[in-house]
Amino acid sequence: MSRQTHWDNIILGAGAAGMMCATQSGGRTLVLDHAKAPGEKIRISGGGRCNFTNMYAGPENFLSANPHFCKSALSRYTQWDFIDMVARHGIAYHEKTLGQLFCDNSAKDIIAMLQAEMTQAGAALWLETQIVNVTHDGTTFNVEVEKSGKRESLTCTNLVLATGGKSIPKMGATGLAYDVARQFGLTVTDTRAGLVPFTFSDGRFKAISGVAHPVRAAANGTSFEEAMLFTHRGLSGPAMLQISSYWWESQPISLNLFPDGSPFDTLRNRRQEQGRRNLTTELATLLPSRLVDHLSETMDLSGNLADQSDAALQALCDQLQNWELLPSGTEGYRTAEVTLGGIDTDGLSSKTMEAKAVLGLYVIGEAMDVTGWLGGFNFQWAWSSGWAAGQAIAAKRG
Structure with missing residues (x-):
């Protein structure tokens, strides 16, 4: 019989939004990802230098069926807040054009920064871990995973969907977040490739x-x-x-x-x-x-x-x-930088990113129907929505 381990928070996806959420959520937090390394889309972004935000980021730079949804998170965790974190870690950066900020050295600096922040927050990271099944008994989530050929059943109080959309499937992108959302009664809008040739x-x-x-x-x-x-x-x-x-x-x-x-x-x-x-x-x-x-x-x-x-x-x-x-x-999802559409924001709190009908279930980043322009805006949404969810989760613990 497989061993069962309880965590306060389990975050599905070690991308930009998932790692950011883990730096804020407190408690016993576990981040799961199928990849061999965290932040793979961060690593390849901006020609390997990561256009990590935009100095002019605001609600007008985002597409959504509800254009007002992104306002709360963007106003509470701004581009300047993330820039401060970058500066604290001594990462040199420059403006390329139109407010787009890039690392002077490498996108790997941003990944290392987020991992350092996660370590400081006490969050754990499991890589090369497949999500087999997710269930909920009304109070606790059960996440069945497969790691190194062995299956394990994990439980948590809070579950965060941060697995992104369908763009760039060769990097492992799937519709997992959409499948889990539908399973719990959330609506998923039609999706299509965005920021694509x-x-x-x-x-x-x-x-x-x-x-x-x-x-x-x-x-x-x-x-x-x-x-x-x-x-x-x-x-x-x-x-x-x-x-x-x-x-x-x-x-x-x-x-x-x-x-x-x-x-x-x-x-x-x-x-x-x-x-x-x-x-x-x-x-x-x-x-x-x-x-x-x-x-x-x-x-x-x-x-x-x-x-x-x-x-x-x-x-x-x-x-x-x-x-x-x-x-x-x-060219479709094969080369698209983002996925348009996604989990309907009508079912989520714009302040906490929590599902209104399923307490303890959160959606952040590209998985939801909020899509930014080219130029660092999608990363800023990852930071802002991840921060908002992390803060809300931490506040539950008092």
């Missing part, structure tokens, strides 16, 4: 793969002004990842190749000065030449500047600032 089935951008250019990308009334990257499969880069979270299948996206303003005056002035030059030659001074070659396949860029009337130049500029494309889809 677009694909085009006809491979139309293969010839210009690797070309990057700043754009303003728009979909469903929302726009982002950042870099776009053409790939052999479609479109990537920060602007595309951002707008993918607002895009729905079978809908077009609109690209403004001149987000800083129309090139009309520039082209008209050059027509007066150098009218004999080819239109494509002049455009290639304003856009990547390979992109101009690609555009010439679908837009009329023939002739010299002198051949272009004001009306023709204006029409061309309008095309270049409203280039409409219809993606076939996205």
